[in-house]
Amino acid sequence: MSTTELAPRLSAHIFRQELFERGLLFATGVDGLYGRSATFESLVDAVDRLIGRLSAADDAEIMRFPPIMTRSGFEASGYFKNMPQLIGTVHCFCGDDREHKRVLACTPEEGGWTAAQQPSDVVLTPASCYPVYPIVAARGRLPEEGWLVDSSSYCFRREPSVDPARMQMFRQREQVCFGTPERIRAFQSHWMARALEMFRLMGLEATTDLANDPFFGRPGVLMANGQRSQRLKFEILVPVSDPDRLSACGSFNYHVHHFADAYGIRGTDGEAAHTGCAGFGLERVALALLRQHGFDLEAWPEAVHATLWPQA
Amino acid sequence: MLHETVRNVLTGIGDLAGTADTLANDADLFDAGLSSYGTVEVMVGLENALGIEFPETALTRDTFSSIDAIVRVLERLQSGAAAAGGGAIDANGWPVAAEGVR
Numbered sequence: 001m002s003t004t005e006l007a008p009r010l011s012a013h014i015f016r017q018e019l020f021e022r023g024l025l026f027a028t029g030v031d032g033l034y035g036r037s038a039t040f041e042s043l044v045d046a047v048d049r050l051i052g053r054l055s056a057a058d059d060a061e062i063m064r065f066p067p068i069m070t071r072s073g074f075e076a077s078g079y080f081k082n083m084p085q086l087i088g089t090v091h092c093f094c095g096d097d098r099e100h101k102r103v104l105a106c107t108p109e110e111g112g113w114t115a116a117q118q119p120s121d122v123v124l125t126p127a128s129c130y131p132v133y134p135i136v137a138a139r140g141r142l143p144e145e146g147w148l149v150d151s152s153s154y155c156f157r158r159e160p161s162v163d164p165a166r167m168q169m170f171r172q173r174e175q176v177c178f179g180t181p182e183r184i185r186a187f188q189s190h191w192m193a194r195a196l197e198m199f200r201l202m203g204l205e206a207t208t209d210l211a212n213d214p215f216f217g218r219p220g221v222l223m224a225n226g227q228r229s230q231r232l233k234f235e236i237l238v239p240v241s242d243p244d245r246l247s248a249c250g251s252f253n254y255h256v257h258h259f260a261d262a263y264g265i266r267g268t269d270g271e272a273a274h275t276g277c278a279g280f281g282l283e284r285v286a287l288a289l290l291r292q293h294g295f296d297l298e299a300w301p302e303a304v305h306a307t308l309w310p311q312a
Numbered sequence: 313m314l315h316e317t318v319r320n321v322l323t324g325i326g327d328l329a330g331t332a333d334t335l336a337n338d339a340d341l342f343d344a345g346l347s348s349y350g351t352v353e354v355m356v357g358l359e360n361a362l363g364i365e366f367p368e369t370a371l372t373r374d375t376f377s378s379i380d381a382i383v384r385v386l387e388r389l390q391s392g393a394a395a396a397g398g399g400a401i402d403a404n405g406w407p408v409a410a411e412g413v414r
Contacts, residue, residue, distance in 0.1 A: 078349065219352040222371040226348050229373045258347070 009243035012163035015291065016241070019164055022295050031160040032168035036283075039297065043286040044171065046308040047202075048152070051173050051280060053310075054198055060150035060175060065131045067154035067169065068122040073134040076262045079126055082215050082223065088124035088156045091117035124156035128172040129277040136178060137263040144268045146179025148187075165240040165247050165284050174279030178265060181256075184276035188234070188252045191278035195236045195250055201307040203300075204238050204288055211235040211251065232256070238288045249288055250280040314383045321357035322379070325350050337379045351376045358382070364389060 010018070019025040026035030036044070068090060074080075080087060093100070095116045106115040125131060128151045136147060152173045159166055177187040192208050199206035211233045212224035227233055232254045237246035253276055259265065260272035267273045289308075293300040315337060322332040327350035328341070335344055346354070354376055359365055366375070366389070375385045 081349065218366075218368070218371065219355065221368050222352055222355055222373075222376075223348055225371055226351060226373045261347075 009239075010241070010291070011243055012161070012165070012241040015287075016162060016164040018295065019287075019290070024290070024295065025164065030168075031162055032166060034164070034167065040286060043289060043297070043308075044282045047280070047282050047285045047289075048171075048173055050198065050202075050308060052150075054194055055150065055175060058148055058150075058175070060148040063132055063135070063149050063151045065125060065128060065151065065153040067125050067156065069125045069131040070134065071119070071121045071123050073131060073263075074123045074126075076134070077130055077259070078262060079130070082220070083126070083213065085216055086157045086159060086214070087126060088158055090120045090122045090124065092120045094118050125153050126157065127155055127277075128153035128174045128279065129176045132176045133259050133263040133265065133275070137265045141266045141268055141270065142178050142273055146177065146183050146267075146273070148178070149176040150174075151176055163241050165242075165287050167283055170284070171282040172279050173282060174277050176275065176277045178273050178275050180267070181274045184254050184274045188254050188276050188278065192234055192236070192252050195252070195278070195280075199236065199238065199249075201303075202285075202289060203304045203307075204292055206236050206238045206249075207246070208234050208236050208252075211248065230254075230256075238292075240284060240288045240291050247284060247288070248281075249284045250278070252276075252278045314386050315379060317361055318358065318379050318382050318386075321354060321361055324357060325353050327353075335379065337383075339378060341376060341378055342373070346376070354382075358386070362386070 016025075020027050024037050024040045026037070028034060071089075074087075091114070093103075093116055095103070099116050103111075103113055103115045106112050129149075131153065132149050132151050136142075136149065150173075152171065154169055155172050156169050158168060160168060175187075175191065177184055179187075196206055196208060210228055210231060212227045213233065215221070215223040215227075234252045235248035236250040236252075237248055240247035240249070255275045255277070257272040257274055259275045265273045265275065289300075289304075293304060319332060319335075322328050322335070322341070325332065325346070327345045327347050328335070331344055335341070341354075351373070355366060355371070364386075366385075370385050370389070374381065376382060
């Protein structure tokens, strides 16, 4: 098969405008927050199912989550220490009738209706693997061979952008592996190879590369350098909406024993287990497909159709 | 002097509780249990203790790999700052910032 010819470059702004005009995404007036059309959803669903087919033989335990997680589980993760700029908390009104009247009368300068909002016991989920750790930890020591979970959730990242690939809320399909360092490294490299094959089957020219999380501030520089020097994070990259650089559509992460320490996840021997995750941003993959093969799904190459919508 | 300052900061890091006092100067701090968060605590602890700021180029895992490695970076910063400023130094040997004149 010949190499795929890249679609013409479109700026993020023009690409997003096209998605709106063709009715694939619905604008809300807030950057990064969009409604999805039936066509777009069918594409996201097809990508999700493709990941499911490719990993069916792994026999992972399925866990699906709503887009919020426990505040206690979130706090244990250390996410606020690392990436405070990305989180979204859930605040609620907990007052009585009198307090309700008071806040309704508050001026915008006094905080308006939000004046009495209090942090609740839930936060928006930053990645679909986060709700998994407390659940696995609560079961006690891992089986000898470790454990594997197939998670999925809408996730929130506070990074508004005109780039349609940078949504504030998006779906992640993420496999989470628990076990020995050798098992996690094998899981990480296996998923990188599998992802490259998956993207090839979808007619997308992808590469993998070393990466780092967007850690906050000066300590974040140290964290990011440490993550890179230990080769803990890799991404799969394809052209999506930035004409000058590739966009990450998935990542393959080795957490060493960070989450095991944070949540008390123990191996059979009682030592801190090692963990890793391999996840895909489903909307990003859908956008990469639209960017590469065009907005008319009927006109996509037959091989891509067969990959995404195989006949039973 | 700097070795002592570094060791004092390490003593206050949870990851190295109970071991920092007896670590050899060339012992690998990560092998001794220093985590990524712990490394950030060491960085902040040294910056507070010495009134300095590590340049971004020094914010690497290598910088914090042993007491000797940290001291080497601090000495380099010290000599670089002295060369650049050439002015007075305080009791720790760090250059004293001159008042800006406008």
